[in-house]
Amino acid sequence: MSSIDTPAAAPVRTSRLRRILDSDIYASFRSSRVTMAAAFIVAAMMLAALFAPLLATMNPFDPAQVFLMNASLPPSWLANGDAQFIIGTDDQGRDLYSAILYGLRVSLAVGFAGVALAATLGIGLGLIAGYFGGRIDAIIMRIADIQLTFPAILIALLVDGVVHALLKGTSREDTAFWVLALSIGLSFWVQYARTIRGSTLVERNKDYVQAARLVGLPAPLIMIRHVLPNVIGPVLVILTINLGLAIITEATLSFLGVGLPPTQPSLGTLINIGNQYLFSGDWWIVAFPGTTLAVLVLAVNLLGDWLRDALNPRLR
């Protein structure tokens, strides 16, 4: 796994990561079979999502490739099944296997985009709040406190509703992805901000920061170059755990019908479609996307849990 993690890290972080990898964190990873399995599943699903067009038998987002006459076919090993559709088709005749691959793609992409937005926003605001303190700190953290009183899913629903109202007239298919990423980003930034602010409060009075200030470096440069690398550690854990949450949030929103439209199904949309047929015996439409989602989120969360424990000095 180290070979996948290392190139993704920013150059400023390399030395720190090296130290982490050289320490017992890699050993801890190797010693936990569950973690290795989780990492393998996440990697496999990411690759599957990345190469979906090569692995899939059709493009379920292209209505011209979807034939209604193939609708609601059971998995190929059951009676009436068709070898062309390994795990059956949905109510419009989309191959479920292909739909899950493409859905995985959408779910992961929305998850990453949402988490990236939340992290950027949260880290930025947290740094500013912690570094400057005083009134700026008070304002930012009060906003964060207020937002914490609402469940994230409610914020996401609100943002989704407002943005769609503002974008009236544009096609939902074009905007749905970014609206989802935005709503997830805006509902998860608080955690990052709080974590970063706490660490920044500690760091800003340390000698190296004072020294940088005396030299006359501008505040943004001090924050990004000097403070950030020293406070970023805990954020890695939140990032991983939040990815699972973001994927679940996307699925929930799509399940509720405010996420991705049925013409571009994500895993949540597929579960929503399948839910309509739960009573009618067409169990496969909900079962396979549901299992995929559950396995993905479980694996991401296991990775996150492991990372949290491994980075926690008290548990070592």
Next chain:
Amino acid sequence: MSIKKSLLLATAVLAIGLSAGQAKTLRYANQGELRSLDPYTVNETTTNAHLGHVYEGLTSRGKDLAIGPGLAERWETSADGLKWRFFLRKGVKFHNGEDFTADDVLFSADRVRAQGSNFTTRVPRDAKFVKVDDHTVDVVLTSPNPILNSQWDTWYIMSKKWAEANNTAAPTPAAATTPSHASLNANGTGPFKIESHQPGVRTVFKANTAWWQKPEHNLTEIIFTPIASNATRVAALLSGEVDVIEPVPIQDIERVKASGNAEALTGPELRTIFLGFDQIRDELLESNVKGKNPFKDKRVRQAFYQAIDIEAIKTRVMRGLATPSALMIAPELVPWPKDFVRPKFDPDGAKKLLAEAGYPNGFEVGMDCPNDRYVNDGQICQAAVGMLARIGVKVNLNAQPKGNYFAKVLKSGNYNTSFYLLGWTPGTFDSHNVLYDIQGCRDNPNSSRGESNLGGYCNKEVDALTDKILVETDTAKRNDMIKQAFTITTNDYSYIPLHQQALAWGVSKSVKLTQRADNSVLLYWATKN
């Protein structure tokens, strides 16, 4: 409310409950919500049926759909057909205790024709209402209209005093963003009163003990809740959480039948589901074709028609429970349905037609579709998107709950659509309604013709025939003219008729009710054990 007060109230309620015998609450769930209680907001069968428990018209329709007396006891027409006299029922009271009089009829006649009403075709615009005395009203027409009162069962009479006192004398448009008093409250003469109404959440109807008729039902209360999810709605019926659901999703009919505690009432419905095009604007609102409207070209409309594989929709989306149709009216309502056949499903021919019309690579267009109004409406639209994609047309589907859908596409929303799915049952159960309301030209602002012709299809020949059909009394001649008119609209490809859907109501075994062929769930005919 103090504890003492609420205790008192509870005792009083209990006492009433005991004196009236066992309280019977019937719980009813529909896939769509009940948004506005204003009876002139949306002319839609489900909403009309809901409000038919609270409001009444001058006429009524029975279980067999035959017209009978309602708030008018009887009526007569003058020899020239230009004057109708309605004798109003005496002793009828609105729910707030006011007497029902001729003033209320005159007021309702103005209100139903006012701007914002979706029922303007119910009463001819130039008809004059004259109060003869408190319980007699004359309707003076400028041209004879033998079917004047055939849709008055759903032209609900409102109280003039109540509406004016509550500042709600003007109808609430479907596109209104703030609710009016009449959309949140109701004051009718019907068998049930509104006890509480939370739009889109829950509406409670209480039996009106002062109703002028002897009720057939034995209910004290009806609780209506919308349940949009098919699976949840069926689960609610099977678990006994609700007593009646409409519709039973077709994929679950067998399951409901086999359940033992509920049954599925099925039958043919008189509603035609169809696709319509904006043919009136010079440029479509939602399309990549600029400067012209591709739907003005008949070849494009024909291409769309030929691209629709109706058999696939029937067998897959409707699971066999639909009758493909070539007509814009139910075959039961005309004598020669077999003379009209759908053009063959022919995607290659459709592509050629598109190329001839100047769109060899197709084009892009937005489509509006309700997803909680008709049986599997959202899935039908999705299927159409796929079929049109194969002739190169990219359809951007906007499927949404009917409240938002109607607010967008109806007249009050300025017919804001380029391509849409709609269903229509003629309120008169006669072809004239179809030809006038959805095939008539919209070009005369002083006429309500074409009110629900969302795409603005217009052919003057059809209009001329429609006017003749209205006054023709010779049945054979009239039927001939109707056939002529439908031949013209069919050849114009004015719409793409899809099918007649099947009625499917889920009813608990403890409930007996009457299923009317227009899919109106009327619980004042229901009894519960």
